Amino acid sequence: MRKPRSTLVATAGMAFVAVLGLLLSLAGPFAGRAEAAAGGIHVSNGRVVEGNGNAFVMRGVNHAYTWYPDRTGSIADIAAKGANTVRVVLSSGGRWTKTSPSEVSALIGQCKAGKVICVLEVHDTTGYGEDGAATSLDQAADYWISVKGALEGQEDYVVVNIGNEPFGNTNHTAWTDATKSAIAKLRGAGLDHALMVDAPNWGQDWSGTMRSNAASVFAADPDRNTVFSVHMYGVYDTAAEVRDYLNAFVGNGLPIVVGEFGDQHSDGNPDEDAIMATAQSLGVGYIGWSWSGNGGGVEYLDMVNGFDPNSLTSWGNRFFNGSNGIVATSKRATVYGGGDDGGTGGTAPNGYPYCVNGSASDPDGDGWGWENSRSCVVRGSAADG
Template identity: 55%
Template sequence: MKRRLALAGAALVAVAASIVVAAQPASAAVGLHISGRNIVEANGQTFVMRGVNHPHVWYTGQTSSFANVKALGANTVRVVLGSGKRWGPSNDIPNIIALCKASRLICVLEVHDTTGYGEDGAAATLDEAVNYWISQKANLVGQESYVAINIGNEPIGNNNPAQWTAATVAAIQKMRSNGFQHLLMVDAPNWGQDWQNVMRDNAQTVLDADTQKNTVLSIHMYSVYNTASKITDYLDRFQAAGWPLVIGEFGWQFNSGEVDHETILSEANKRGLGYIGWSWSGNTDPILDMATNFDPNQLTTWGQRIFNGANGIKATAKEASVYGGTSPSPSRSSASPSVSPSASRSPSSSPSSSPSAPSKGCTATYSVVGQWPDGFQGDVKVTAGSAAITAWTVTWTFPNGQAVTQAWNATVTSSGSAVTARNVSYNGGLAAGASTNFGFLASWTGTNGTPTLACTAS
């Protein structure tokens, strides 16, 4: 939910005092961290966010959204949570992280209750947001390679935006003193748009407050940024100073006074900046929906543009290396999920020594990747036999009444406890000895026994 501001031109061109040019030193943090201006993974590989916002706290049942945005090419999802001050509290973080992992997405978690503090009387303070993160610490520690923490959404409104600096410094320091090593993301004041340049002029103070040197600044671009010159001027100043920045939210130019999304997309791609569009679906102002009624087969004008257009998600996103680092295939339809990194098409280095004709068979291996109360994530590895195959089918019967609720990289159907999984268009053909994986989410009660799998191929 966004506030689009109608501001006088004079307010938009206020020039800041001199900016201290100083690049952030590389972080010693685990998982996702900052190196200079870039977000990098634990292995040092640069990761550029390409994703969308998902309004989870208001639509907790829309769990298929994670797989759907991944299927359209995203590598990141920013998930709206509530601290309990205004929305929530969101106590389902383990499940959210599991959904992100299942869909091979980097998860940016944000507390939305802070939106417009100082102007919106119902809003939470950044300190209250930090208290929520502390309450959830046990669910977050160990997830630093998969999760970034956006401390509070648009934490200050237009009343006294100068308070943002001290409040943000205190929030970062409290997170670190409580042992969080995650990549932290901090939003600008002025409802995220920083039109008074408080974040721009105090960025170094905020970055220096982080003992881990692992904070990225986030600008939200709506109607304040309705011309190319306003966008490039703002981004130029951060680039010249060497500060890490992401465009944590932005909309599209559905009329002449709205944000120039074309410039945002092209400049972000040119500069290697991450961007996360607002939003997947469910807006009270549906002009900002990318998918009608959360249906990936009903992309709106905005959805088609950000996913399938020039400099858009499908054309520029690269999967995080922690998941394998695959890039979108230009020939794949926008509704097709990403191929698992283990779906190698190279033949086995150990050919069969049998003089008989190769067999068009396959084997399937089942494993539980993660489990939580009432749910789990499963993975199945399909491996071709001694001859190439063009299609495969895996069947099993759950021994304890488990039920598949969502799947990717396979078409899965169920009849009672009996499950049938068939390849999709891009992973049925396997060379001899080659493998592919598909995954699923499922429910369970009491016991989560392992089924016996059968694999047939043609």
């Protein structure tokens, strides 16, 4: 997403996407590659895993920190709703006030306190080449190097999302080389974290640029530890488009997450049901946009009203409590004591396992369910305390 006070440029190309699904698919499974070194969040066999090798499927929320730095309770509030990941908007100083190393450290601390994985992203790159105010991926890499001290030692808890939506619609062919160069710069500076790279075309990749070049970008990372992120708004308004795009990565052994999506947008009506269902069926992560603070006509993307965790919007209720939503599918990272835990999806503070099937196992709605011949707690319910 752009800054909340401006709307996204409508992205065209529905028919083009369909053609690309046939012509620009990845050239066969990316087999025989080296894998990321063990330790910290990393990629293994095309999947995001933790340092212990346990699969980690992101179920997260975007939080617009750089525009709302006073909303210090948001990460804790998001965690309390059951998310296992928070994607935090930062600024490199190119367009907004630079997020300082001390702020980065504090944000990581908040994520760890809430027992969520922190995906940190530089937002200044949004629409580079089309938006004259945007900064380059190379400049974003310089920012990450400048805050390296805050990131070191946090590889188990932090994913570095190099730059948000780093190219617009007019110069997207430059994405591949620019992304490879930024990755090389960060690795050369000694940053060994899992890296996340956003697609061009304002994140939506309607041109298929990321889809058809992902294998070469992954291979260019000496750590083989790069995760790809697509943002699904109006371009993805049918289940077929959602499935085709995500399957192109999963089928070729390349790690993919849906780094942003909503239930409606100015450029079309995204199929959020298909996005969430497909992600769940494929074991792919998703991170919804966004907790609160949207403006410029896209206020409907707020999950809660006025940063109030007790005031869910219709989108927020769908996202957290609906089919394939956070409550039903999110599992806490094992680094925080969660994970599969014998198929329970983690343990609630009261010592009972979380319900794998969420609210579906709780017909009377009191927060207590019954699975595998024992009581379980619905994550985020009144019983989860």
